[in-house]
Structure formats: C-alpha cells, structure tokens
Amino acid sequence: MTGTLTEAQQLAYANAQAADGRVNVDLETDEGMTLNMGPQHPATHGTLRVIAKLDGEQVVSADVMCGYMHRGYEKLCEVRSYPQINTLVNRIDWLGSFANEVPFILAAEQLMGVEAPPRAMWIRTLFFELSRIANLSLFIGDLALQLGAQTPAFYAFRDREFVLNQIESVTGGRFHPNFDRIGGLKDDLPKGWIADTKAAMSRLRAYCDEMEDLVYGNEIFQTRTRGIGIIPAGVAQSYGLSGANLRGSGVDWDLRRDANIGLAYDQLDWKVWTHPDGDSFSRSWVRLQEVREATKMVDQLCDGMPAGPIMAKVPRIIKVPEGEAYVVTENPLGQMGYYLVSKGDTGPFRVKIRTASFNNISVVPWVLRGVYVPDIIAILASLYFILGDIDK
Amino acid sequence: MGLVESGKMPKPLTKLLNLSRKYSVWAYQWGLACCAIEMGAAFASPRYDVMRLGVIPFPASPRQADLVVISGTVTDKIVPAIRRLYEQMPDPKYVISMGSCANCGGPYWDSYSVTKGVDQIIPVDVYVPGCPPRPEALLEGIVLLQERIQNEDMPTRWRGENRGEPIVVG
Numbered sequence: 001m002t003g004t005l006t007e008a009q010q011l012a013y014a015n016a017q018a019a020d021g022r023v024n025v026d027l028e029t030d031e032g033m034t035l036n037m038g039p040q041h042p043a044t045h046g047t048l049r050v051i052a053k054l055d056g057e058q059v060v061s062a063d064v065m066c067g068y069m070h071r072g073y074e075k076l077c078e079v080r081s082y083p084q085i086n087t088l089v090n091r092i093d094w095l096g097s098f099a100n101e102v103p104f105i106l107a108a109e110q111l112m113g114v115e116a117p118p119r120a121m122w123i124r125t126l127f128f129e130l131s132r133i134a135n136l137s138l139f140i141g142d143l144a145l146q147l148g149a150q151t152p153a154f155y156a157f158r159d160r161e162f163v164l165n166q167i168e169s170v171t172g173g174r175f176h177p178n179f180d181r182i183g184g185l186k187d188d189l190p191k192g193w194i195a196d197t198k199a200a201m202s203r204l205r206a207y208c209d210e211m212e213d214l215v216y217g218n219e220i221f222q223t224r225t226r227g228i229g230i231i232p233a234g235v236a237q238s239y240g241l242s243g244a245n246l247r248g249s250g251v252d253w254d255l256r257r258d259a260n261i262g263l264a265y266d267q268l269d270w271k272v273w274t275h276p277d278g279d280s281f282s283r284s285w286v287r288l289q290e291v292r293e294a295t296k297m298v299d300q301l302c303d304g305m306p307a308g309p310i311m312a313k314v315p316r317i318i319k320v321p322e323g324e325a326y327v328v329t330e331n332p333l334g335q336m337g338y339y340l341v342s343k344g345d346t347g348p349f350r351v352k353i354r355t356a357s358f359n360n361i362s363v364v365p366w367v368l369r370g371v372y373v374p375d376i377i378a379i380l381a382s383l384y385f386i387l388g389d390i391d392k
Numbered sequence: 393m394g395l396v397e398s399g400k401m402p403k404p405l406t407k408l409l410n411l412s413r414k415y416s417v418w419a420y421q422w423g424l425a426c427c428a429i430e431m432g433a434a435f436a437s438p439r440y441d442v443m444r445l446g447v448i449p450f451p452a453s454p455r456q457a458d459l460v461v462i463s464g465t466v467t468d469k470i471v472p473a474i475r476r477l478y479e480q481m482p483d484p485k486y487v488i489s490m491g492s493c494a495n496c497g498g499p500y501w502d503s504y505s506v507t508k509g510v511d512q513i514i515p516v517d518v519y520v521p522g523c524p525p526r527p528e529a530l531l532e533g534i535v536l537l538q539e540r541i542q543n544e545d546m547p548t549r550w551r552g553e554n555r556g557e558p559i560v561v562g
C-alpha cells in the first residue's frame with residue numbers, strides 16, 4: 001500500500017493542486033485586513049473555509065469557500081446499483097446516517113410501486129428519530145466546545161454512545177447502518193431491544209435536562225448567543241434555510257408533519273418547536289427541544305409498534321422502471337431530498353441530491369456582515385452544518 | 393541533538409528517551425469526514441479516553457505535534473493543506489491514516505475528486521482499516537505505534553531514513 005509516486009512527483013502534484021485551489025486574497029487592503037479561517041480547524045470534523053474582510057473588529061464582508069469535501073456523490077450514483085447507492089448515501093450527513101437512506105429508498109419505492117409493510121415503516125421512523133438524536137445531541141456539545149467550554153463535549157460523546165449502542169445492536173454499524181432496503185428493512189429488531197431503547201431514551205432526556213442547565217442556562221453562553229446572528233423569517237425563507245435554522249426564526253414548517261410520505265409521524269403525538277427570535281440562541285434551543293421531542297417519539301414508536309413482516313415482495317435483482325421521483329424528508333439538519341431519474345436499469349440515470357447544509361450556509365455572507373470577529377464562530381456553530389452535507 | 397545525531401548514544405539513554413517519547417505523543421487531529429467522529433469518540437470521549445495511553449490530543453498547532461491522524465476522505469482540493477501541515481511538523485513525526493478513504497479512497501475509489509490514499513502525498517506509519525474504524529481500532533493503532541517508537545533506533549529515524557514497513561492494524 002506504499003505510495004507509487006516519487007517524492008518529486010508528489011510535490012509537483014501537491015503544488016499543482018495548490019495553484020488550482022488558490023484564491024486571490026489581498027491580505028492588507030485599504031479598508032482593512034482579511035481574515036482567513038480554515039480550511040481546517042481542530043474543533044470541526046470537516047473542512048470549510050471562511051474569508052472575512054475586517055474593519056477593525058467588525059466584519060465588512062465574508063465569503064464561504066466550500067468544496068474541500070466534495071466526493072462526487074451525484075456522479076458516483078450513476079455508476080452504482082441501487083443497493084450500492086444505499087451504502088454511499090449513508091455518508092452524506094455522517095452524524096445521522098440512517099436519515100440519508102430513507103428519502104432515497106422512498107423515491108425508489110415510489111417508482112417501483114412497492115409499499116413497505118407498516119412495521120417496516122414504523123421501524124424506519126424509529127431509526128430516523130434515533131439518528132436525529134445521535135446527530136443533534138452531538139451538536140449541543142460541539143456548540144459549547146466552539147464557544148470555549150470543553151466539558152459539554154465530553155458529556156455529549158458519553159451520552160451519544162447510548163444511542164449508537166442501540167443502533168449498532170440492530171444494524172451492526174455504529175453510525176453507518178446501511179439498514180434500509182427497497183421494500184422494507186434488512187432485519188427485524190432483536191429481542192429485548194425495545195426495553196433497552198426506552199432505558200437509553202430516559203438517559204438521553206436526562207442529558208437534555210443537564211444540558212439545558214449547564215449550557216443553555218449559562219450566563220456566558222447566553223451573552224454570546226442571544227441577539228447575535230439574527231436571521232429574520234423573511235431572509236431565512238428567501239435563502240432556502242430549513243430545519244432548526246428556519247424554525248429558530250419563527251417559521252412553523254416541518255416536513256415530518258407537512259409532507260405525507262408514508263412514515264409513521266401522523267400517528268404520533270408530538271409537537272413542532274419554534275422560537276421567534278431568530279438568533280444563535282434560538283436556533284440552538286430549538287435543536288435541544290427537538291432532541292427531547294425525538295426521545296418521546298421513540299418511546300411512542302416502541303410502544304405502538306405493529307406486528308407483521310418487515311419486507312414486501314420485491315424481485316431479487318432490483319430494476320427500477322422508467323420515471324422520475326422526488327422525495328423530501330425532514331432530516332436532522334433540515335430538508336433533504338433526492339430527485340431520482342431512472343431509465344429502467346439496475347442503477348439510476350441521474351440523482352440530484354438536495355442537502356440541507358448547502359442552503360443553510362448560503363446565508364453566511366449575509367449574516368456575518370457587521371458582526372464582531374469572536375461571534376463568527378458562534379454564528380457558524382449555531383447554523384450547524386456538516387461538511388459532507390454541504391459538499392456532497 | 394548532537395549526541396542523538398552522532399549515533400553514539402549509550403543504549404540505556406536511547407531506551408529512556410524512547411520511553412519518554414512513547415508516553416508523550418502529541419497527536420494532531422486532522423478530521424476530514426465521518427471518521428473524524430470516531431476519532432473524536434476515541435480522543436475526546438470518556439468511554440475510550442486516549443489520554444490513558446499517554447497521548448495528548450490537543451496541540452495548538454502542527455508545530456507542536458509528534459503524530460497526525462488523517463481521518464477521513466482526502467480530496468484533491470485539501471491535498472496541499474495536508475502536505476503543508478506535514479512539512480510544518482518537527483521530526484521525528486508519525487502519521488496514522490484512519491479509515492478506508494485515507495488509506496485508499498474507500499467507497500469513493502472511482503470518484504473524480506477524491507485522492508486515492510493519503511500515502512501518495514505523505515508517508516504513512518500506521519494504516520487503520522475500516523469504514524469507519526471503531527475507536528478501539530484507532531487505539532490499537534496508537535498502541536502499535538508506541539511499540540514501534542519504543543524499539544526505534546533514534547539516529548536513523550531522526551535523519552528520516554529507515555521508516556520501516558507500515559503497520560496495518562487488524
């Protein structure tokens with residue numbers, strides 16, 4: 001597995017790439033100076049670069065450079081078969097992986113005219129919410145970490161393990177489950193899993209309470225997030241924000257409730273959380289409430305789980321008939337959709353992936369204008385993006 | 393440095409120095425994608441707790457680091473930054489490549505934008521396979537690297553010769 005290039009070739013390659021990716025940044029201009037953040041930062045899992053022009057401590061204009069994590073999903077989907085794509089799309093939003101599979105599978109099912117049995121739909125919803133918890137519970141620790149507090153990150157990693165354990169004991173993967181299939185699911189739930197999950201959920205609720213005290217109730221945290229990075233509802237909508245970023249601006253819009261895609265949400269008793277302020281605090285607060293709401297949903301899903309098969313009748317070799325389908329779901333980060341074009345092959349002809357983070361960070365230049373340098377991190381953290389979700 | 397470079401270090405002194413290097417590895421986290429979460433779980437979570445192995449995962453800059461963990465997908469666009477980071481690290485330096493992506497391209501082996509293995513750019517000491525590898529696998533990689541540091545001949549390593557065959561975990 002050692003490299004096949006000579007040292008000189010390696011250097012030439014790296015230099016060519018550097019020249020390719022170089023952006024002309026005037027470090028000192030008449031108006032002020034330029035601050036370059038990224039592409040790598042130890043507190044993030046991914047690479048985003050923000051270039052901000054400063055006037056003293058204030059940002060005059062900011063620009064986002066993305067693409068450092070571009071892995072070419074859409075093109076790869078064209079040369080993979082449907083089961084293979086399932087493995088691939090797992091890795092778009094890597095914190096809540098199962099949620100990435102569901103819209104793709106639903107789109108393929110729509111084209112094939114297959115309907116998964118009710119039990120499969122319930123388990124799908126269950127795992128959808130589990131991945132939401134796995135994703136957003138880490139966000140809370142990550143946010144605190146970026147504001148300079150390290151302890152909450154340890155707590156987040158500690159309690160997230162309980163969710164990962166539950167996912168792992170069914171799917172075999174800690175966070176890349178690859179569990180959804182066209183027509184149903186790979187396996188049924190093992191014995192005793194339901195009771196364990198409920199125990200884990202009460203544990204997670206305790207974590208939410210702890211975080212509400214420790215982080216959200218903290219005066220320093222509030223001063224650093226309240227009234228900072230305000231995105232009014234109109235701006236949020238015009239930039240195509242979704243998920244907690246939109247609900248944090250007071251827009252009551254949640255695809256779990258509003259889109260009728262067959263998941264079991266309409267049979268549950270739950271609530272969409274919004275916050276009218278639109279600042280960093282409200283976005284983060286909405287996410288905390290969503291984790292708590294999701295734990296309650298998981299409890300209900302465990303209680304009301306219907307019996308029956310988990311797999312519908314599908315042919316051995318999956319060929320999707322010609323047609324187009326678009327399915328969107330409310331993923332942990334926001335609206336995620338797959339536009340699937342099939343020509344009747346074992347693989348799709350074209351897949352367009354609409355990811356939440358890409359739209360969510362498009363507002364960054366707008367919202368960073370006029371803020372102070374230390375707030376850049378707070379605002380970026382509260383917008384909450386995952387690099388795989390931005391760059392695809 | 394003079395004594396180490398001359399190659400005339402007394403054996404017990406080499407042993408002692410190696411022992412102290414082994415248990416004070418400053419690891420720089422170069423988290424790129426999904427694997428970074430597992431690296432985070434290994435480095436920053438109370439369950440796996442890498443510090444008990446004598447690894448300190450929070451150097452402020454690559455210039456203070458002995459070890460860099462490249463975890464995740466290396467794309468062509470990030471390659472120059474990785475190369476630069478590696479060149480900024482002081483010798484002797486070690487590299488762990490974590491996950492299939494960093495090892496060989498992983499699930500994106502035929503993608504147009506992904507570099508097929510970080511070993512094309514920088515020399516790798518330990519490969520940790522998996523997609524993603526469990527945190528335990530990364531810890532195993534670190535333990536194996538520590539063993540290698542313990543038995544190392546310092547002058548040759550200092551001069552950058554004789555890196556030895558890379559270790560593959562598992």
Ligand code: SF4
Nearest residue numbers: 426464491492493523
């Ligand atoms: S090896 Fe797998 S888990 Fe790791 S970065 Fe690559 S795709 Fe993600």
